[in-house]
Amino acid sequence: MLIRNRRLRSSEAIRSLVRETTISPNDFIVPLFVVEGKNVKEEIKSMPNYFRFSLDLLEKEVKELWNSGLKAVLLFVKVPDDLKDNAGTEALNADGLMQRAVKTVKDAAPEMLVMTDVALDPYSSYGHDGIVENGEILNDPTKEVLAKMALSHAQAGADFVAPSDMMDGRIRAIRELLEQEKFFNTGIMSYSAKYASAFYGPFRDALDSAPGFGDKKTYQMDPANREEAVKETLQDIEEGADIVMIKPGLCYLDIVRDIRNVVNVPVAVYQVSGEYAMIKAAAEKGWLDHDAVMLEQLMAIKRAGAKMIASYFAKDAVKLL
Numbered sequence: 001m002l003i004r005n006r007r008l009r010s011s012e013a014i015r016s017l018v019r020e021t022t023i024s025p026n027d028f029i030v031p032l033f034v035v036e037g038k039n040v041k042e043e044i045k046s047m048p049n050y051f052r053f054s055l056d057l058l059e060k061e062v063k064e065l066w067n068s069g070l071k072a073v074l075l076f077v078k079v080p081d082d083l084k085d086n087a088g089t090e091a092l093n094a095d096g097l098m099q100r101a102v103k104t105v106k107d108a109a110p111e112m113l114v115m116t117d118v119a120l121d122p123y124s125s126y127g128h129d130g131i132v133e134n135g136e137i138l139n140d141p142t143k144e145v146l147a148k149m150a151l152s153h154a155q156a157g158a159d160f161v162a163p164s165d166m167m168d169g170r171i172r173a174i175r176e177l178l179e180q181e182k183f184f185n186t187g188i189m190s191y192s193a194k195y196a197s198a199f200y201g202p203f204r205d206a207l208d209s210a211p212g213f214g215d216k217k218t219y220q221m222d223p224a225n226r227e228e229a230v231k232e233t234l235q236d237i238e239e240g241a242d243i244v245m246i247k248p249g250l251c252y253l254d255i256v257r258d259i260r261n262v263v264n265v266p267v268a269v270y271q272v273s274g275e276y277a278m279i280k281a282a283a284e285k286g287w288l289d290h291d292a293v294m295l296e297q298l299m300a301i302k303r304a305g306a307k308m309i310a311s312y313f314a315k316d317a318v319k320l321l
């Protein structure tokens, strides 16, 4: 026996010395769901211990996150039904919920990095990420609205916009408008490889944003495809993305590694609502060790090549780190 690999595993001290991957509070982006109203903190049914906040309570939550070492949030809003239409009109309202939420976060924790979701689905009477015509999700008119939406978020004070819609050419449209309006420092985190996944169910409960007809397969990627994810991602970088994102996480770690191997921008992963729900449900039943499984999954996402993770577990995880 000339080689004994177990020597490097024989104590926690040596294991920590040789450990290739670590998790820290710096790795996380915290998704936050915002609703209208006062004093609202409602638990999302399919996401135990995860909540929608009204702006007053959002402020409190953000301060807590900042004090726990978390430095980035990703905002989503639940839009009242009567403000939804087929054009994303409310998405451009300078005094809309998202725009106010950005200001609320900045007031609560001025150094917190504020990222905003850019997509029409929470605003769409059809629950789709684009403008609908005769059952079709229109690409080019949608990307123009997305660009205006991104600009509106930047004007409200967002540091990064995060287009999650998968329309073609939207990164270029957003980047060009931001440049034109002199928002040179607004970042774009592109959901560059976003799959048409069944793991988004609980999120659509959270925002009441499930598609009213059909599915999202004409814009989100086919889970069967791997090489296409690299193509999508390289295009978004060329169009001006600062950070690229793969979504969901766990089932797509091969994609994460492929992309990490060929890009020179930071790679993010979104560990999505269904991934959160699965762990919570199994742990509730006593079938899995919640904390151990959570940390193992987060570690796996980083090991695959993610520089950062958007995760509903951020708060739970930092408590253990």
Ligand code: PBG
Binding pocket: 117, 119, 120, 121, 129, 164, 165, 199, 200, 201, 202, 203, 204, 216, 271, 272, 273, 274
């Ligand atoms: C919508 C959007 C979705 C998520 C983030 N932005 C859902 C969808 O595409 O239907 C999913 C996030 C999650 O499941 O945690 N543009």
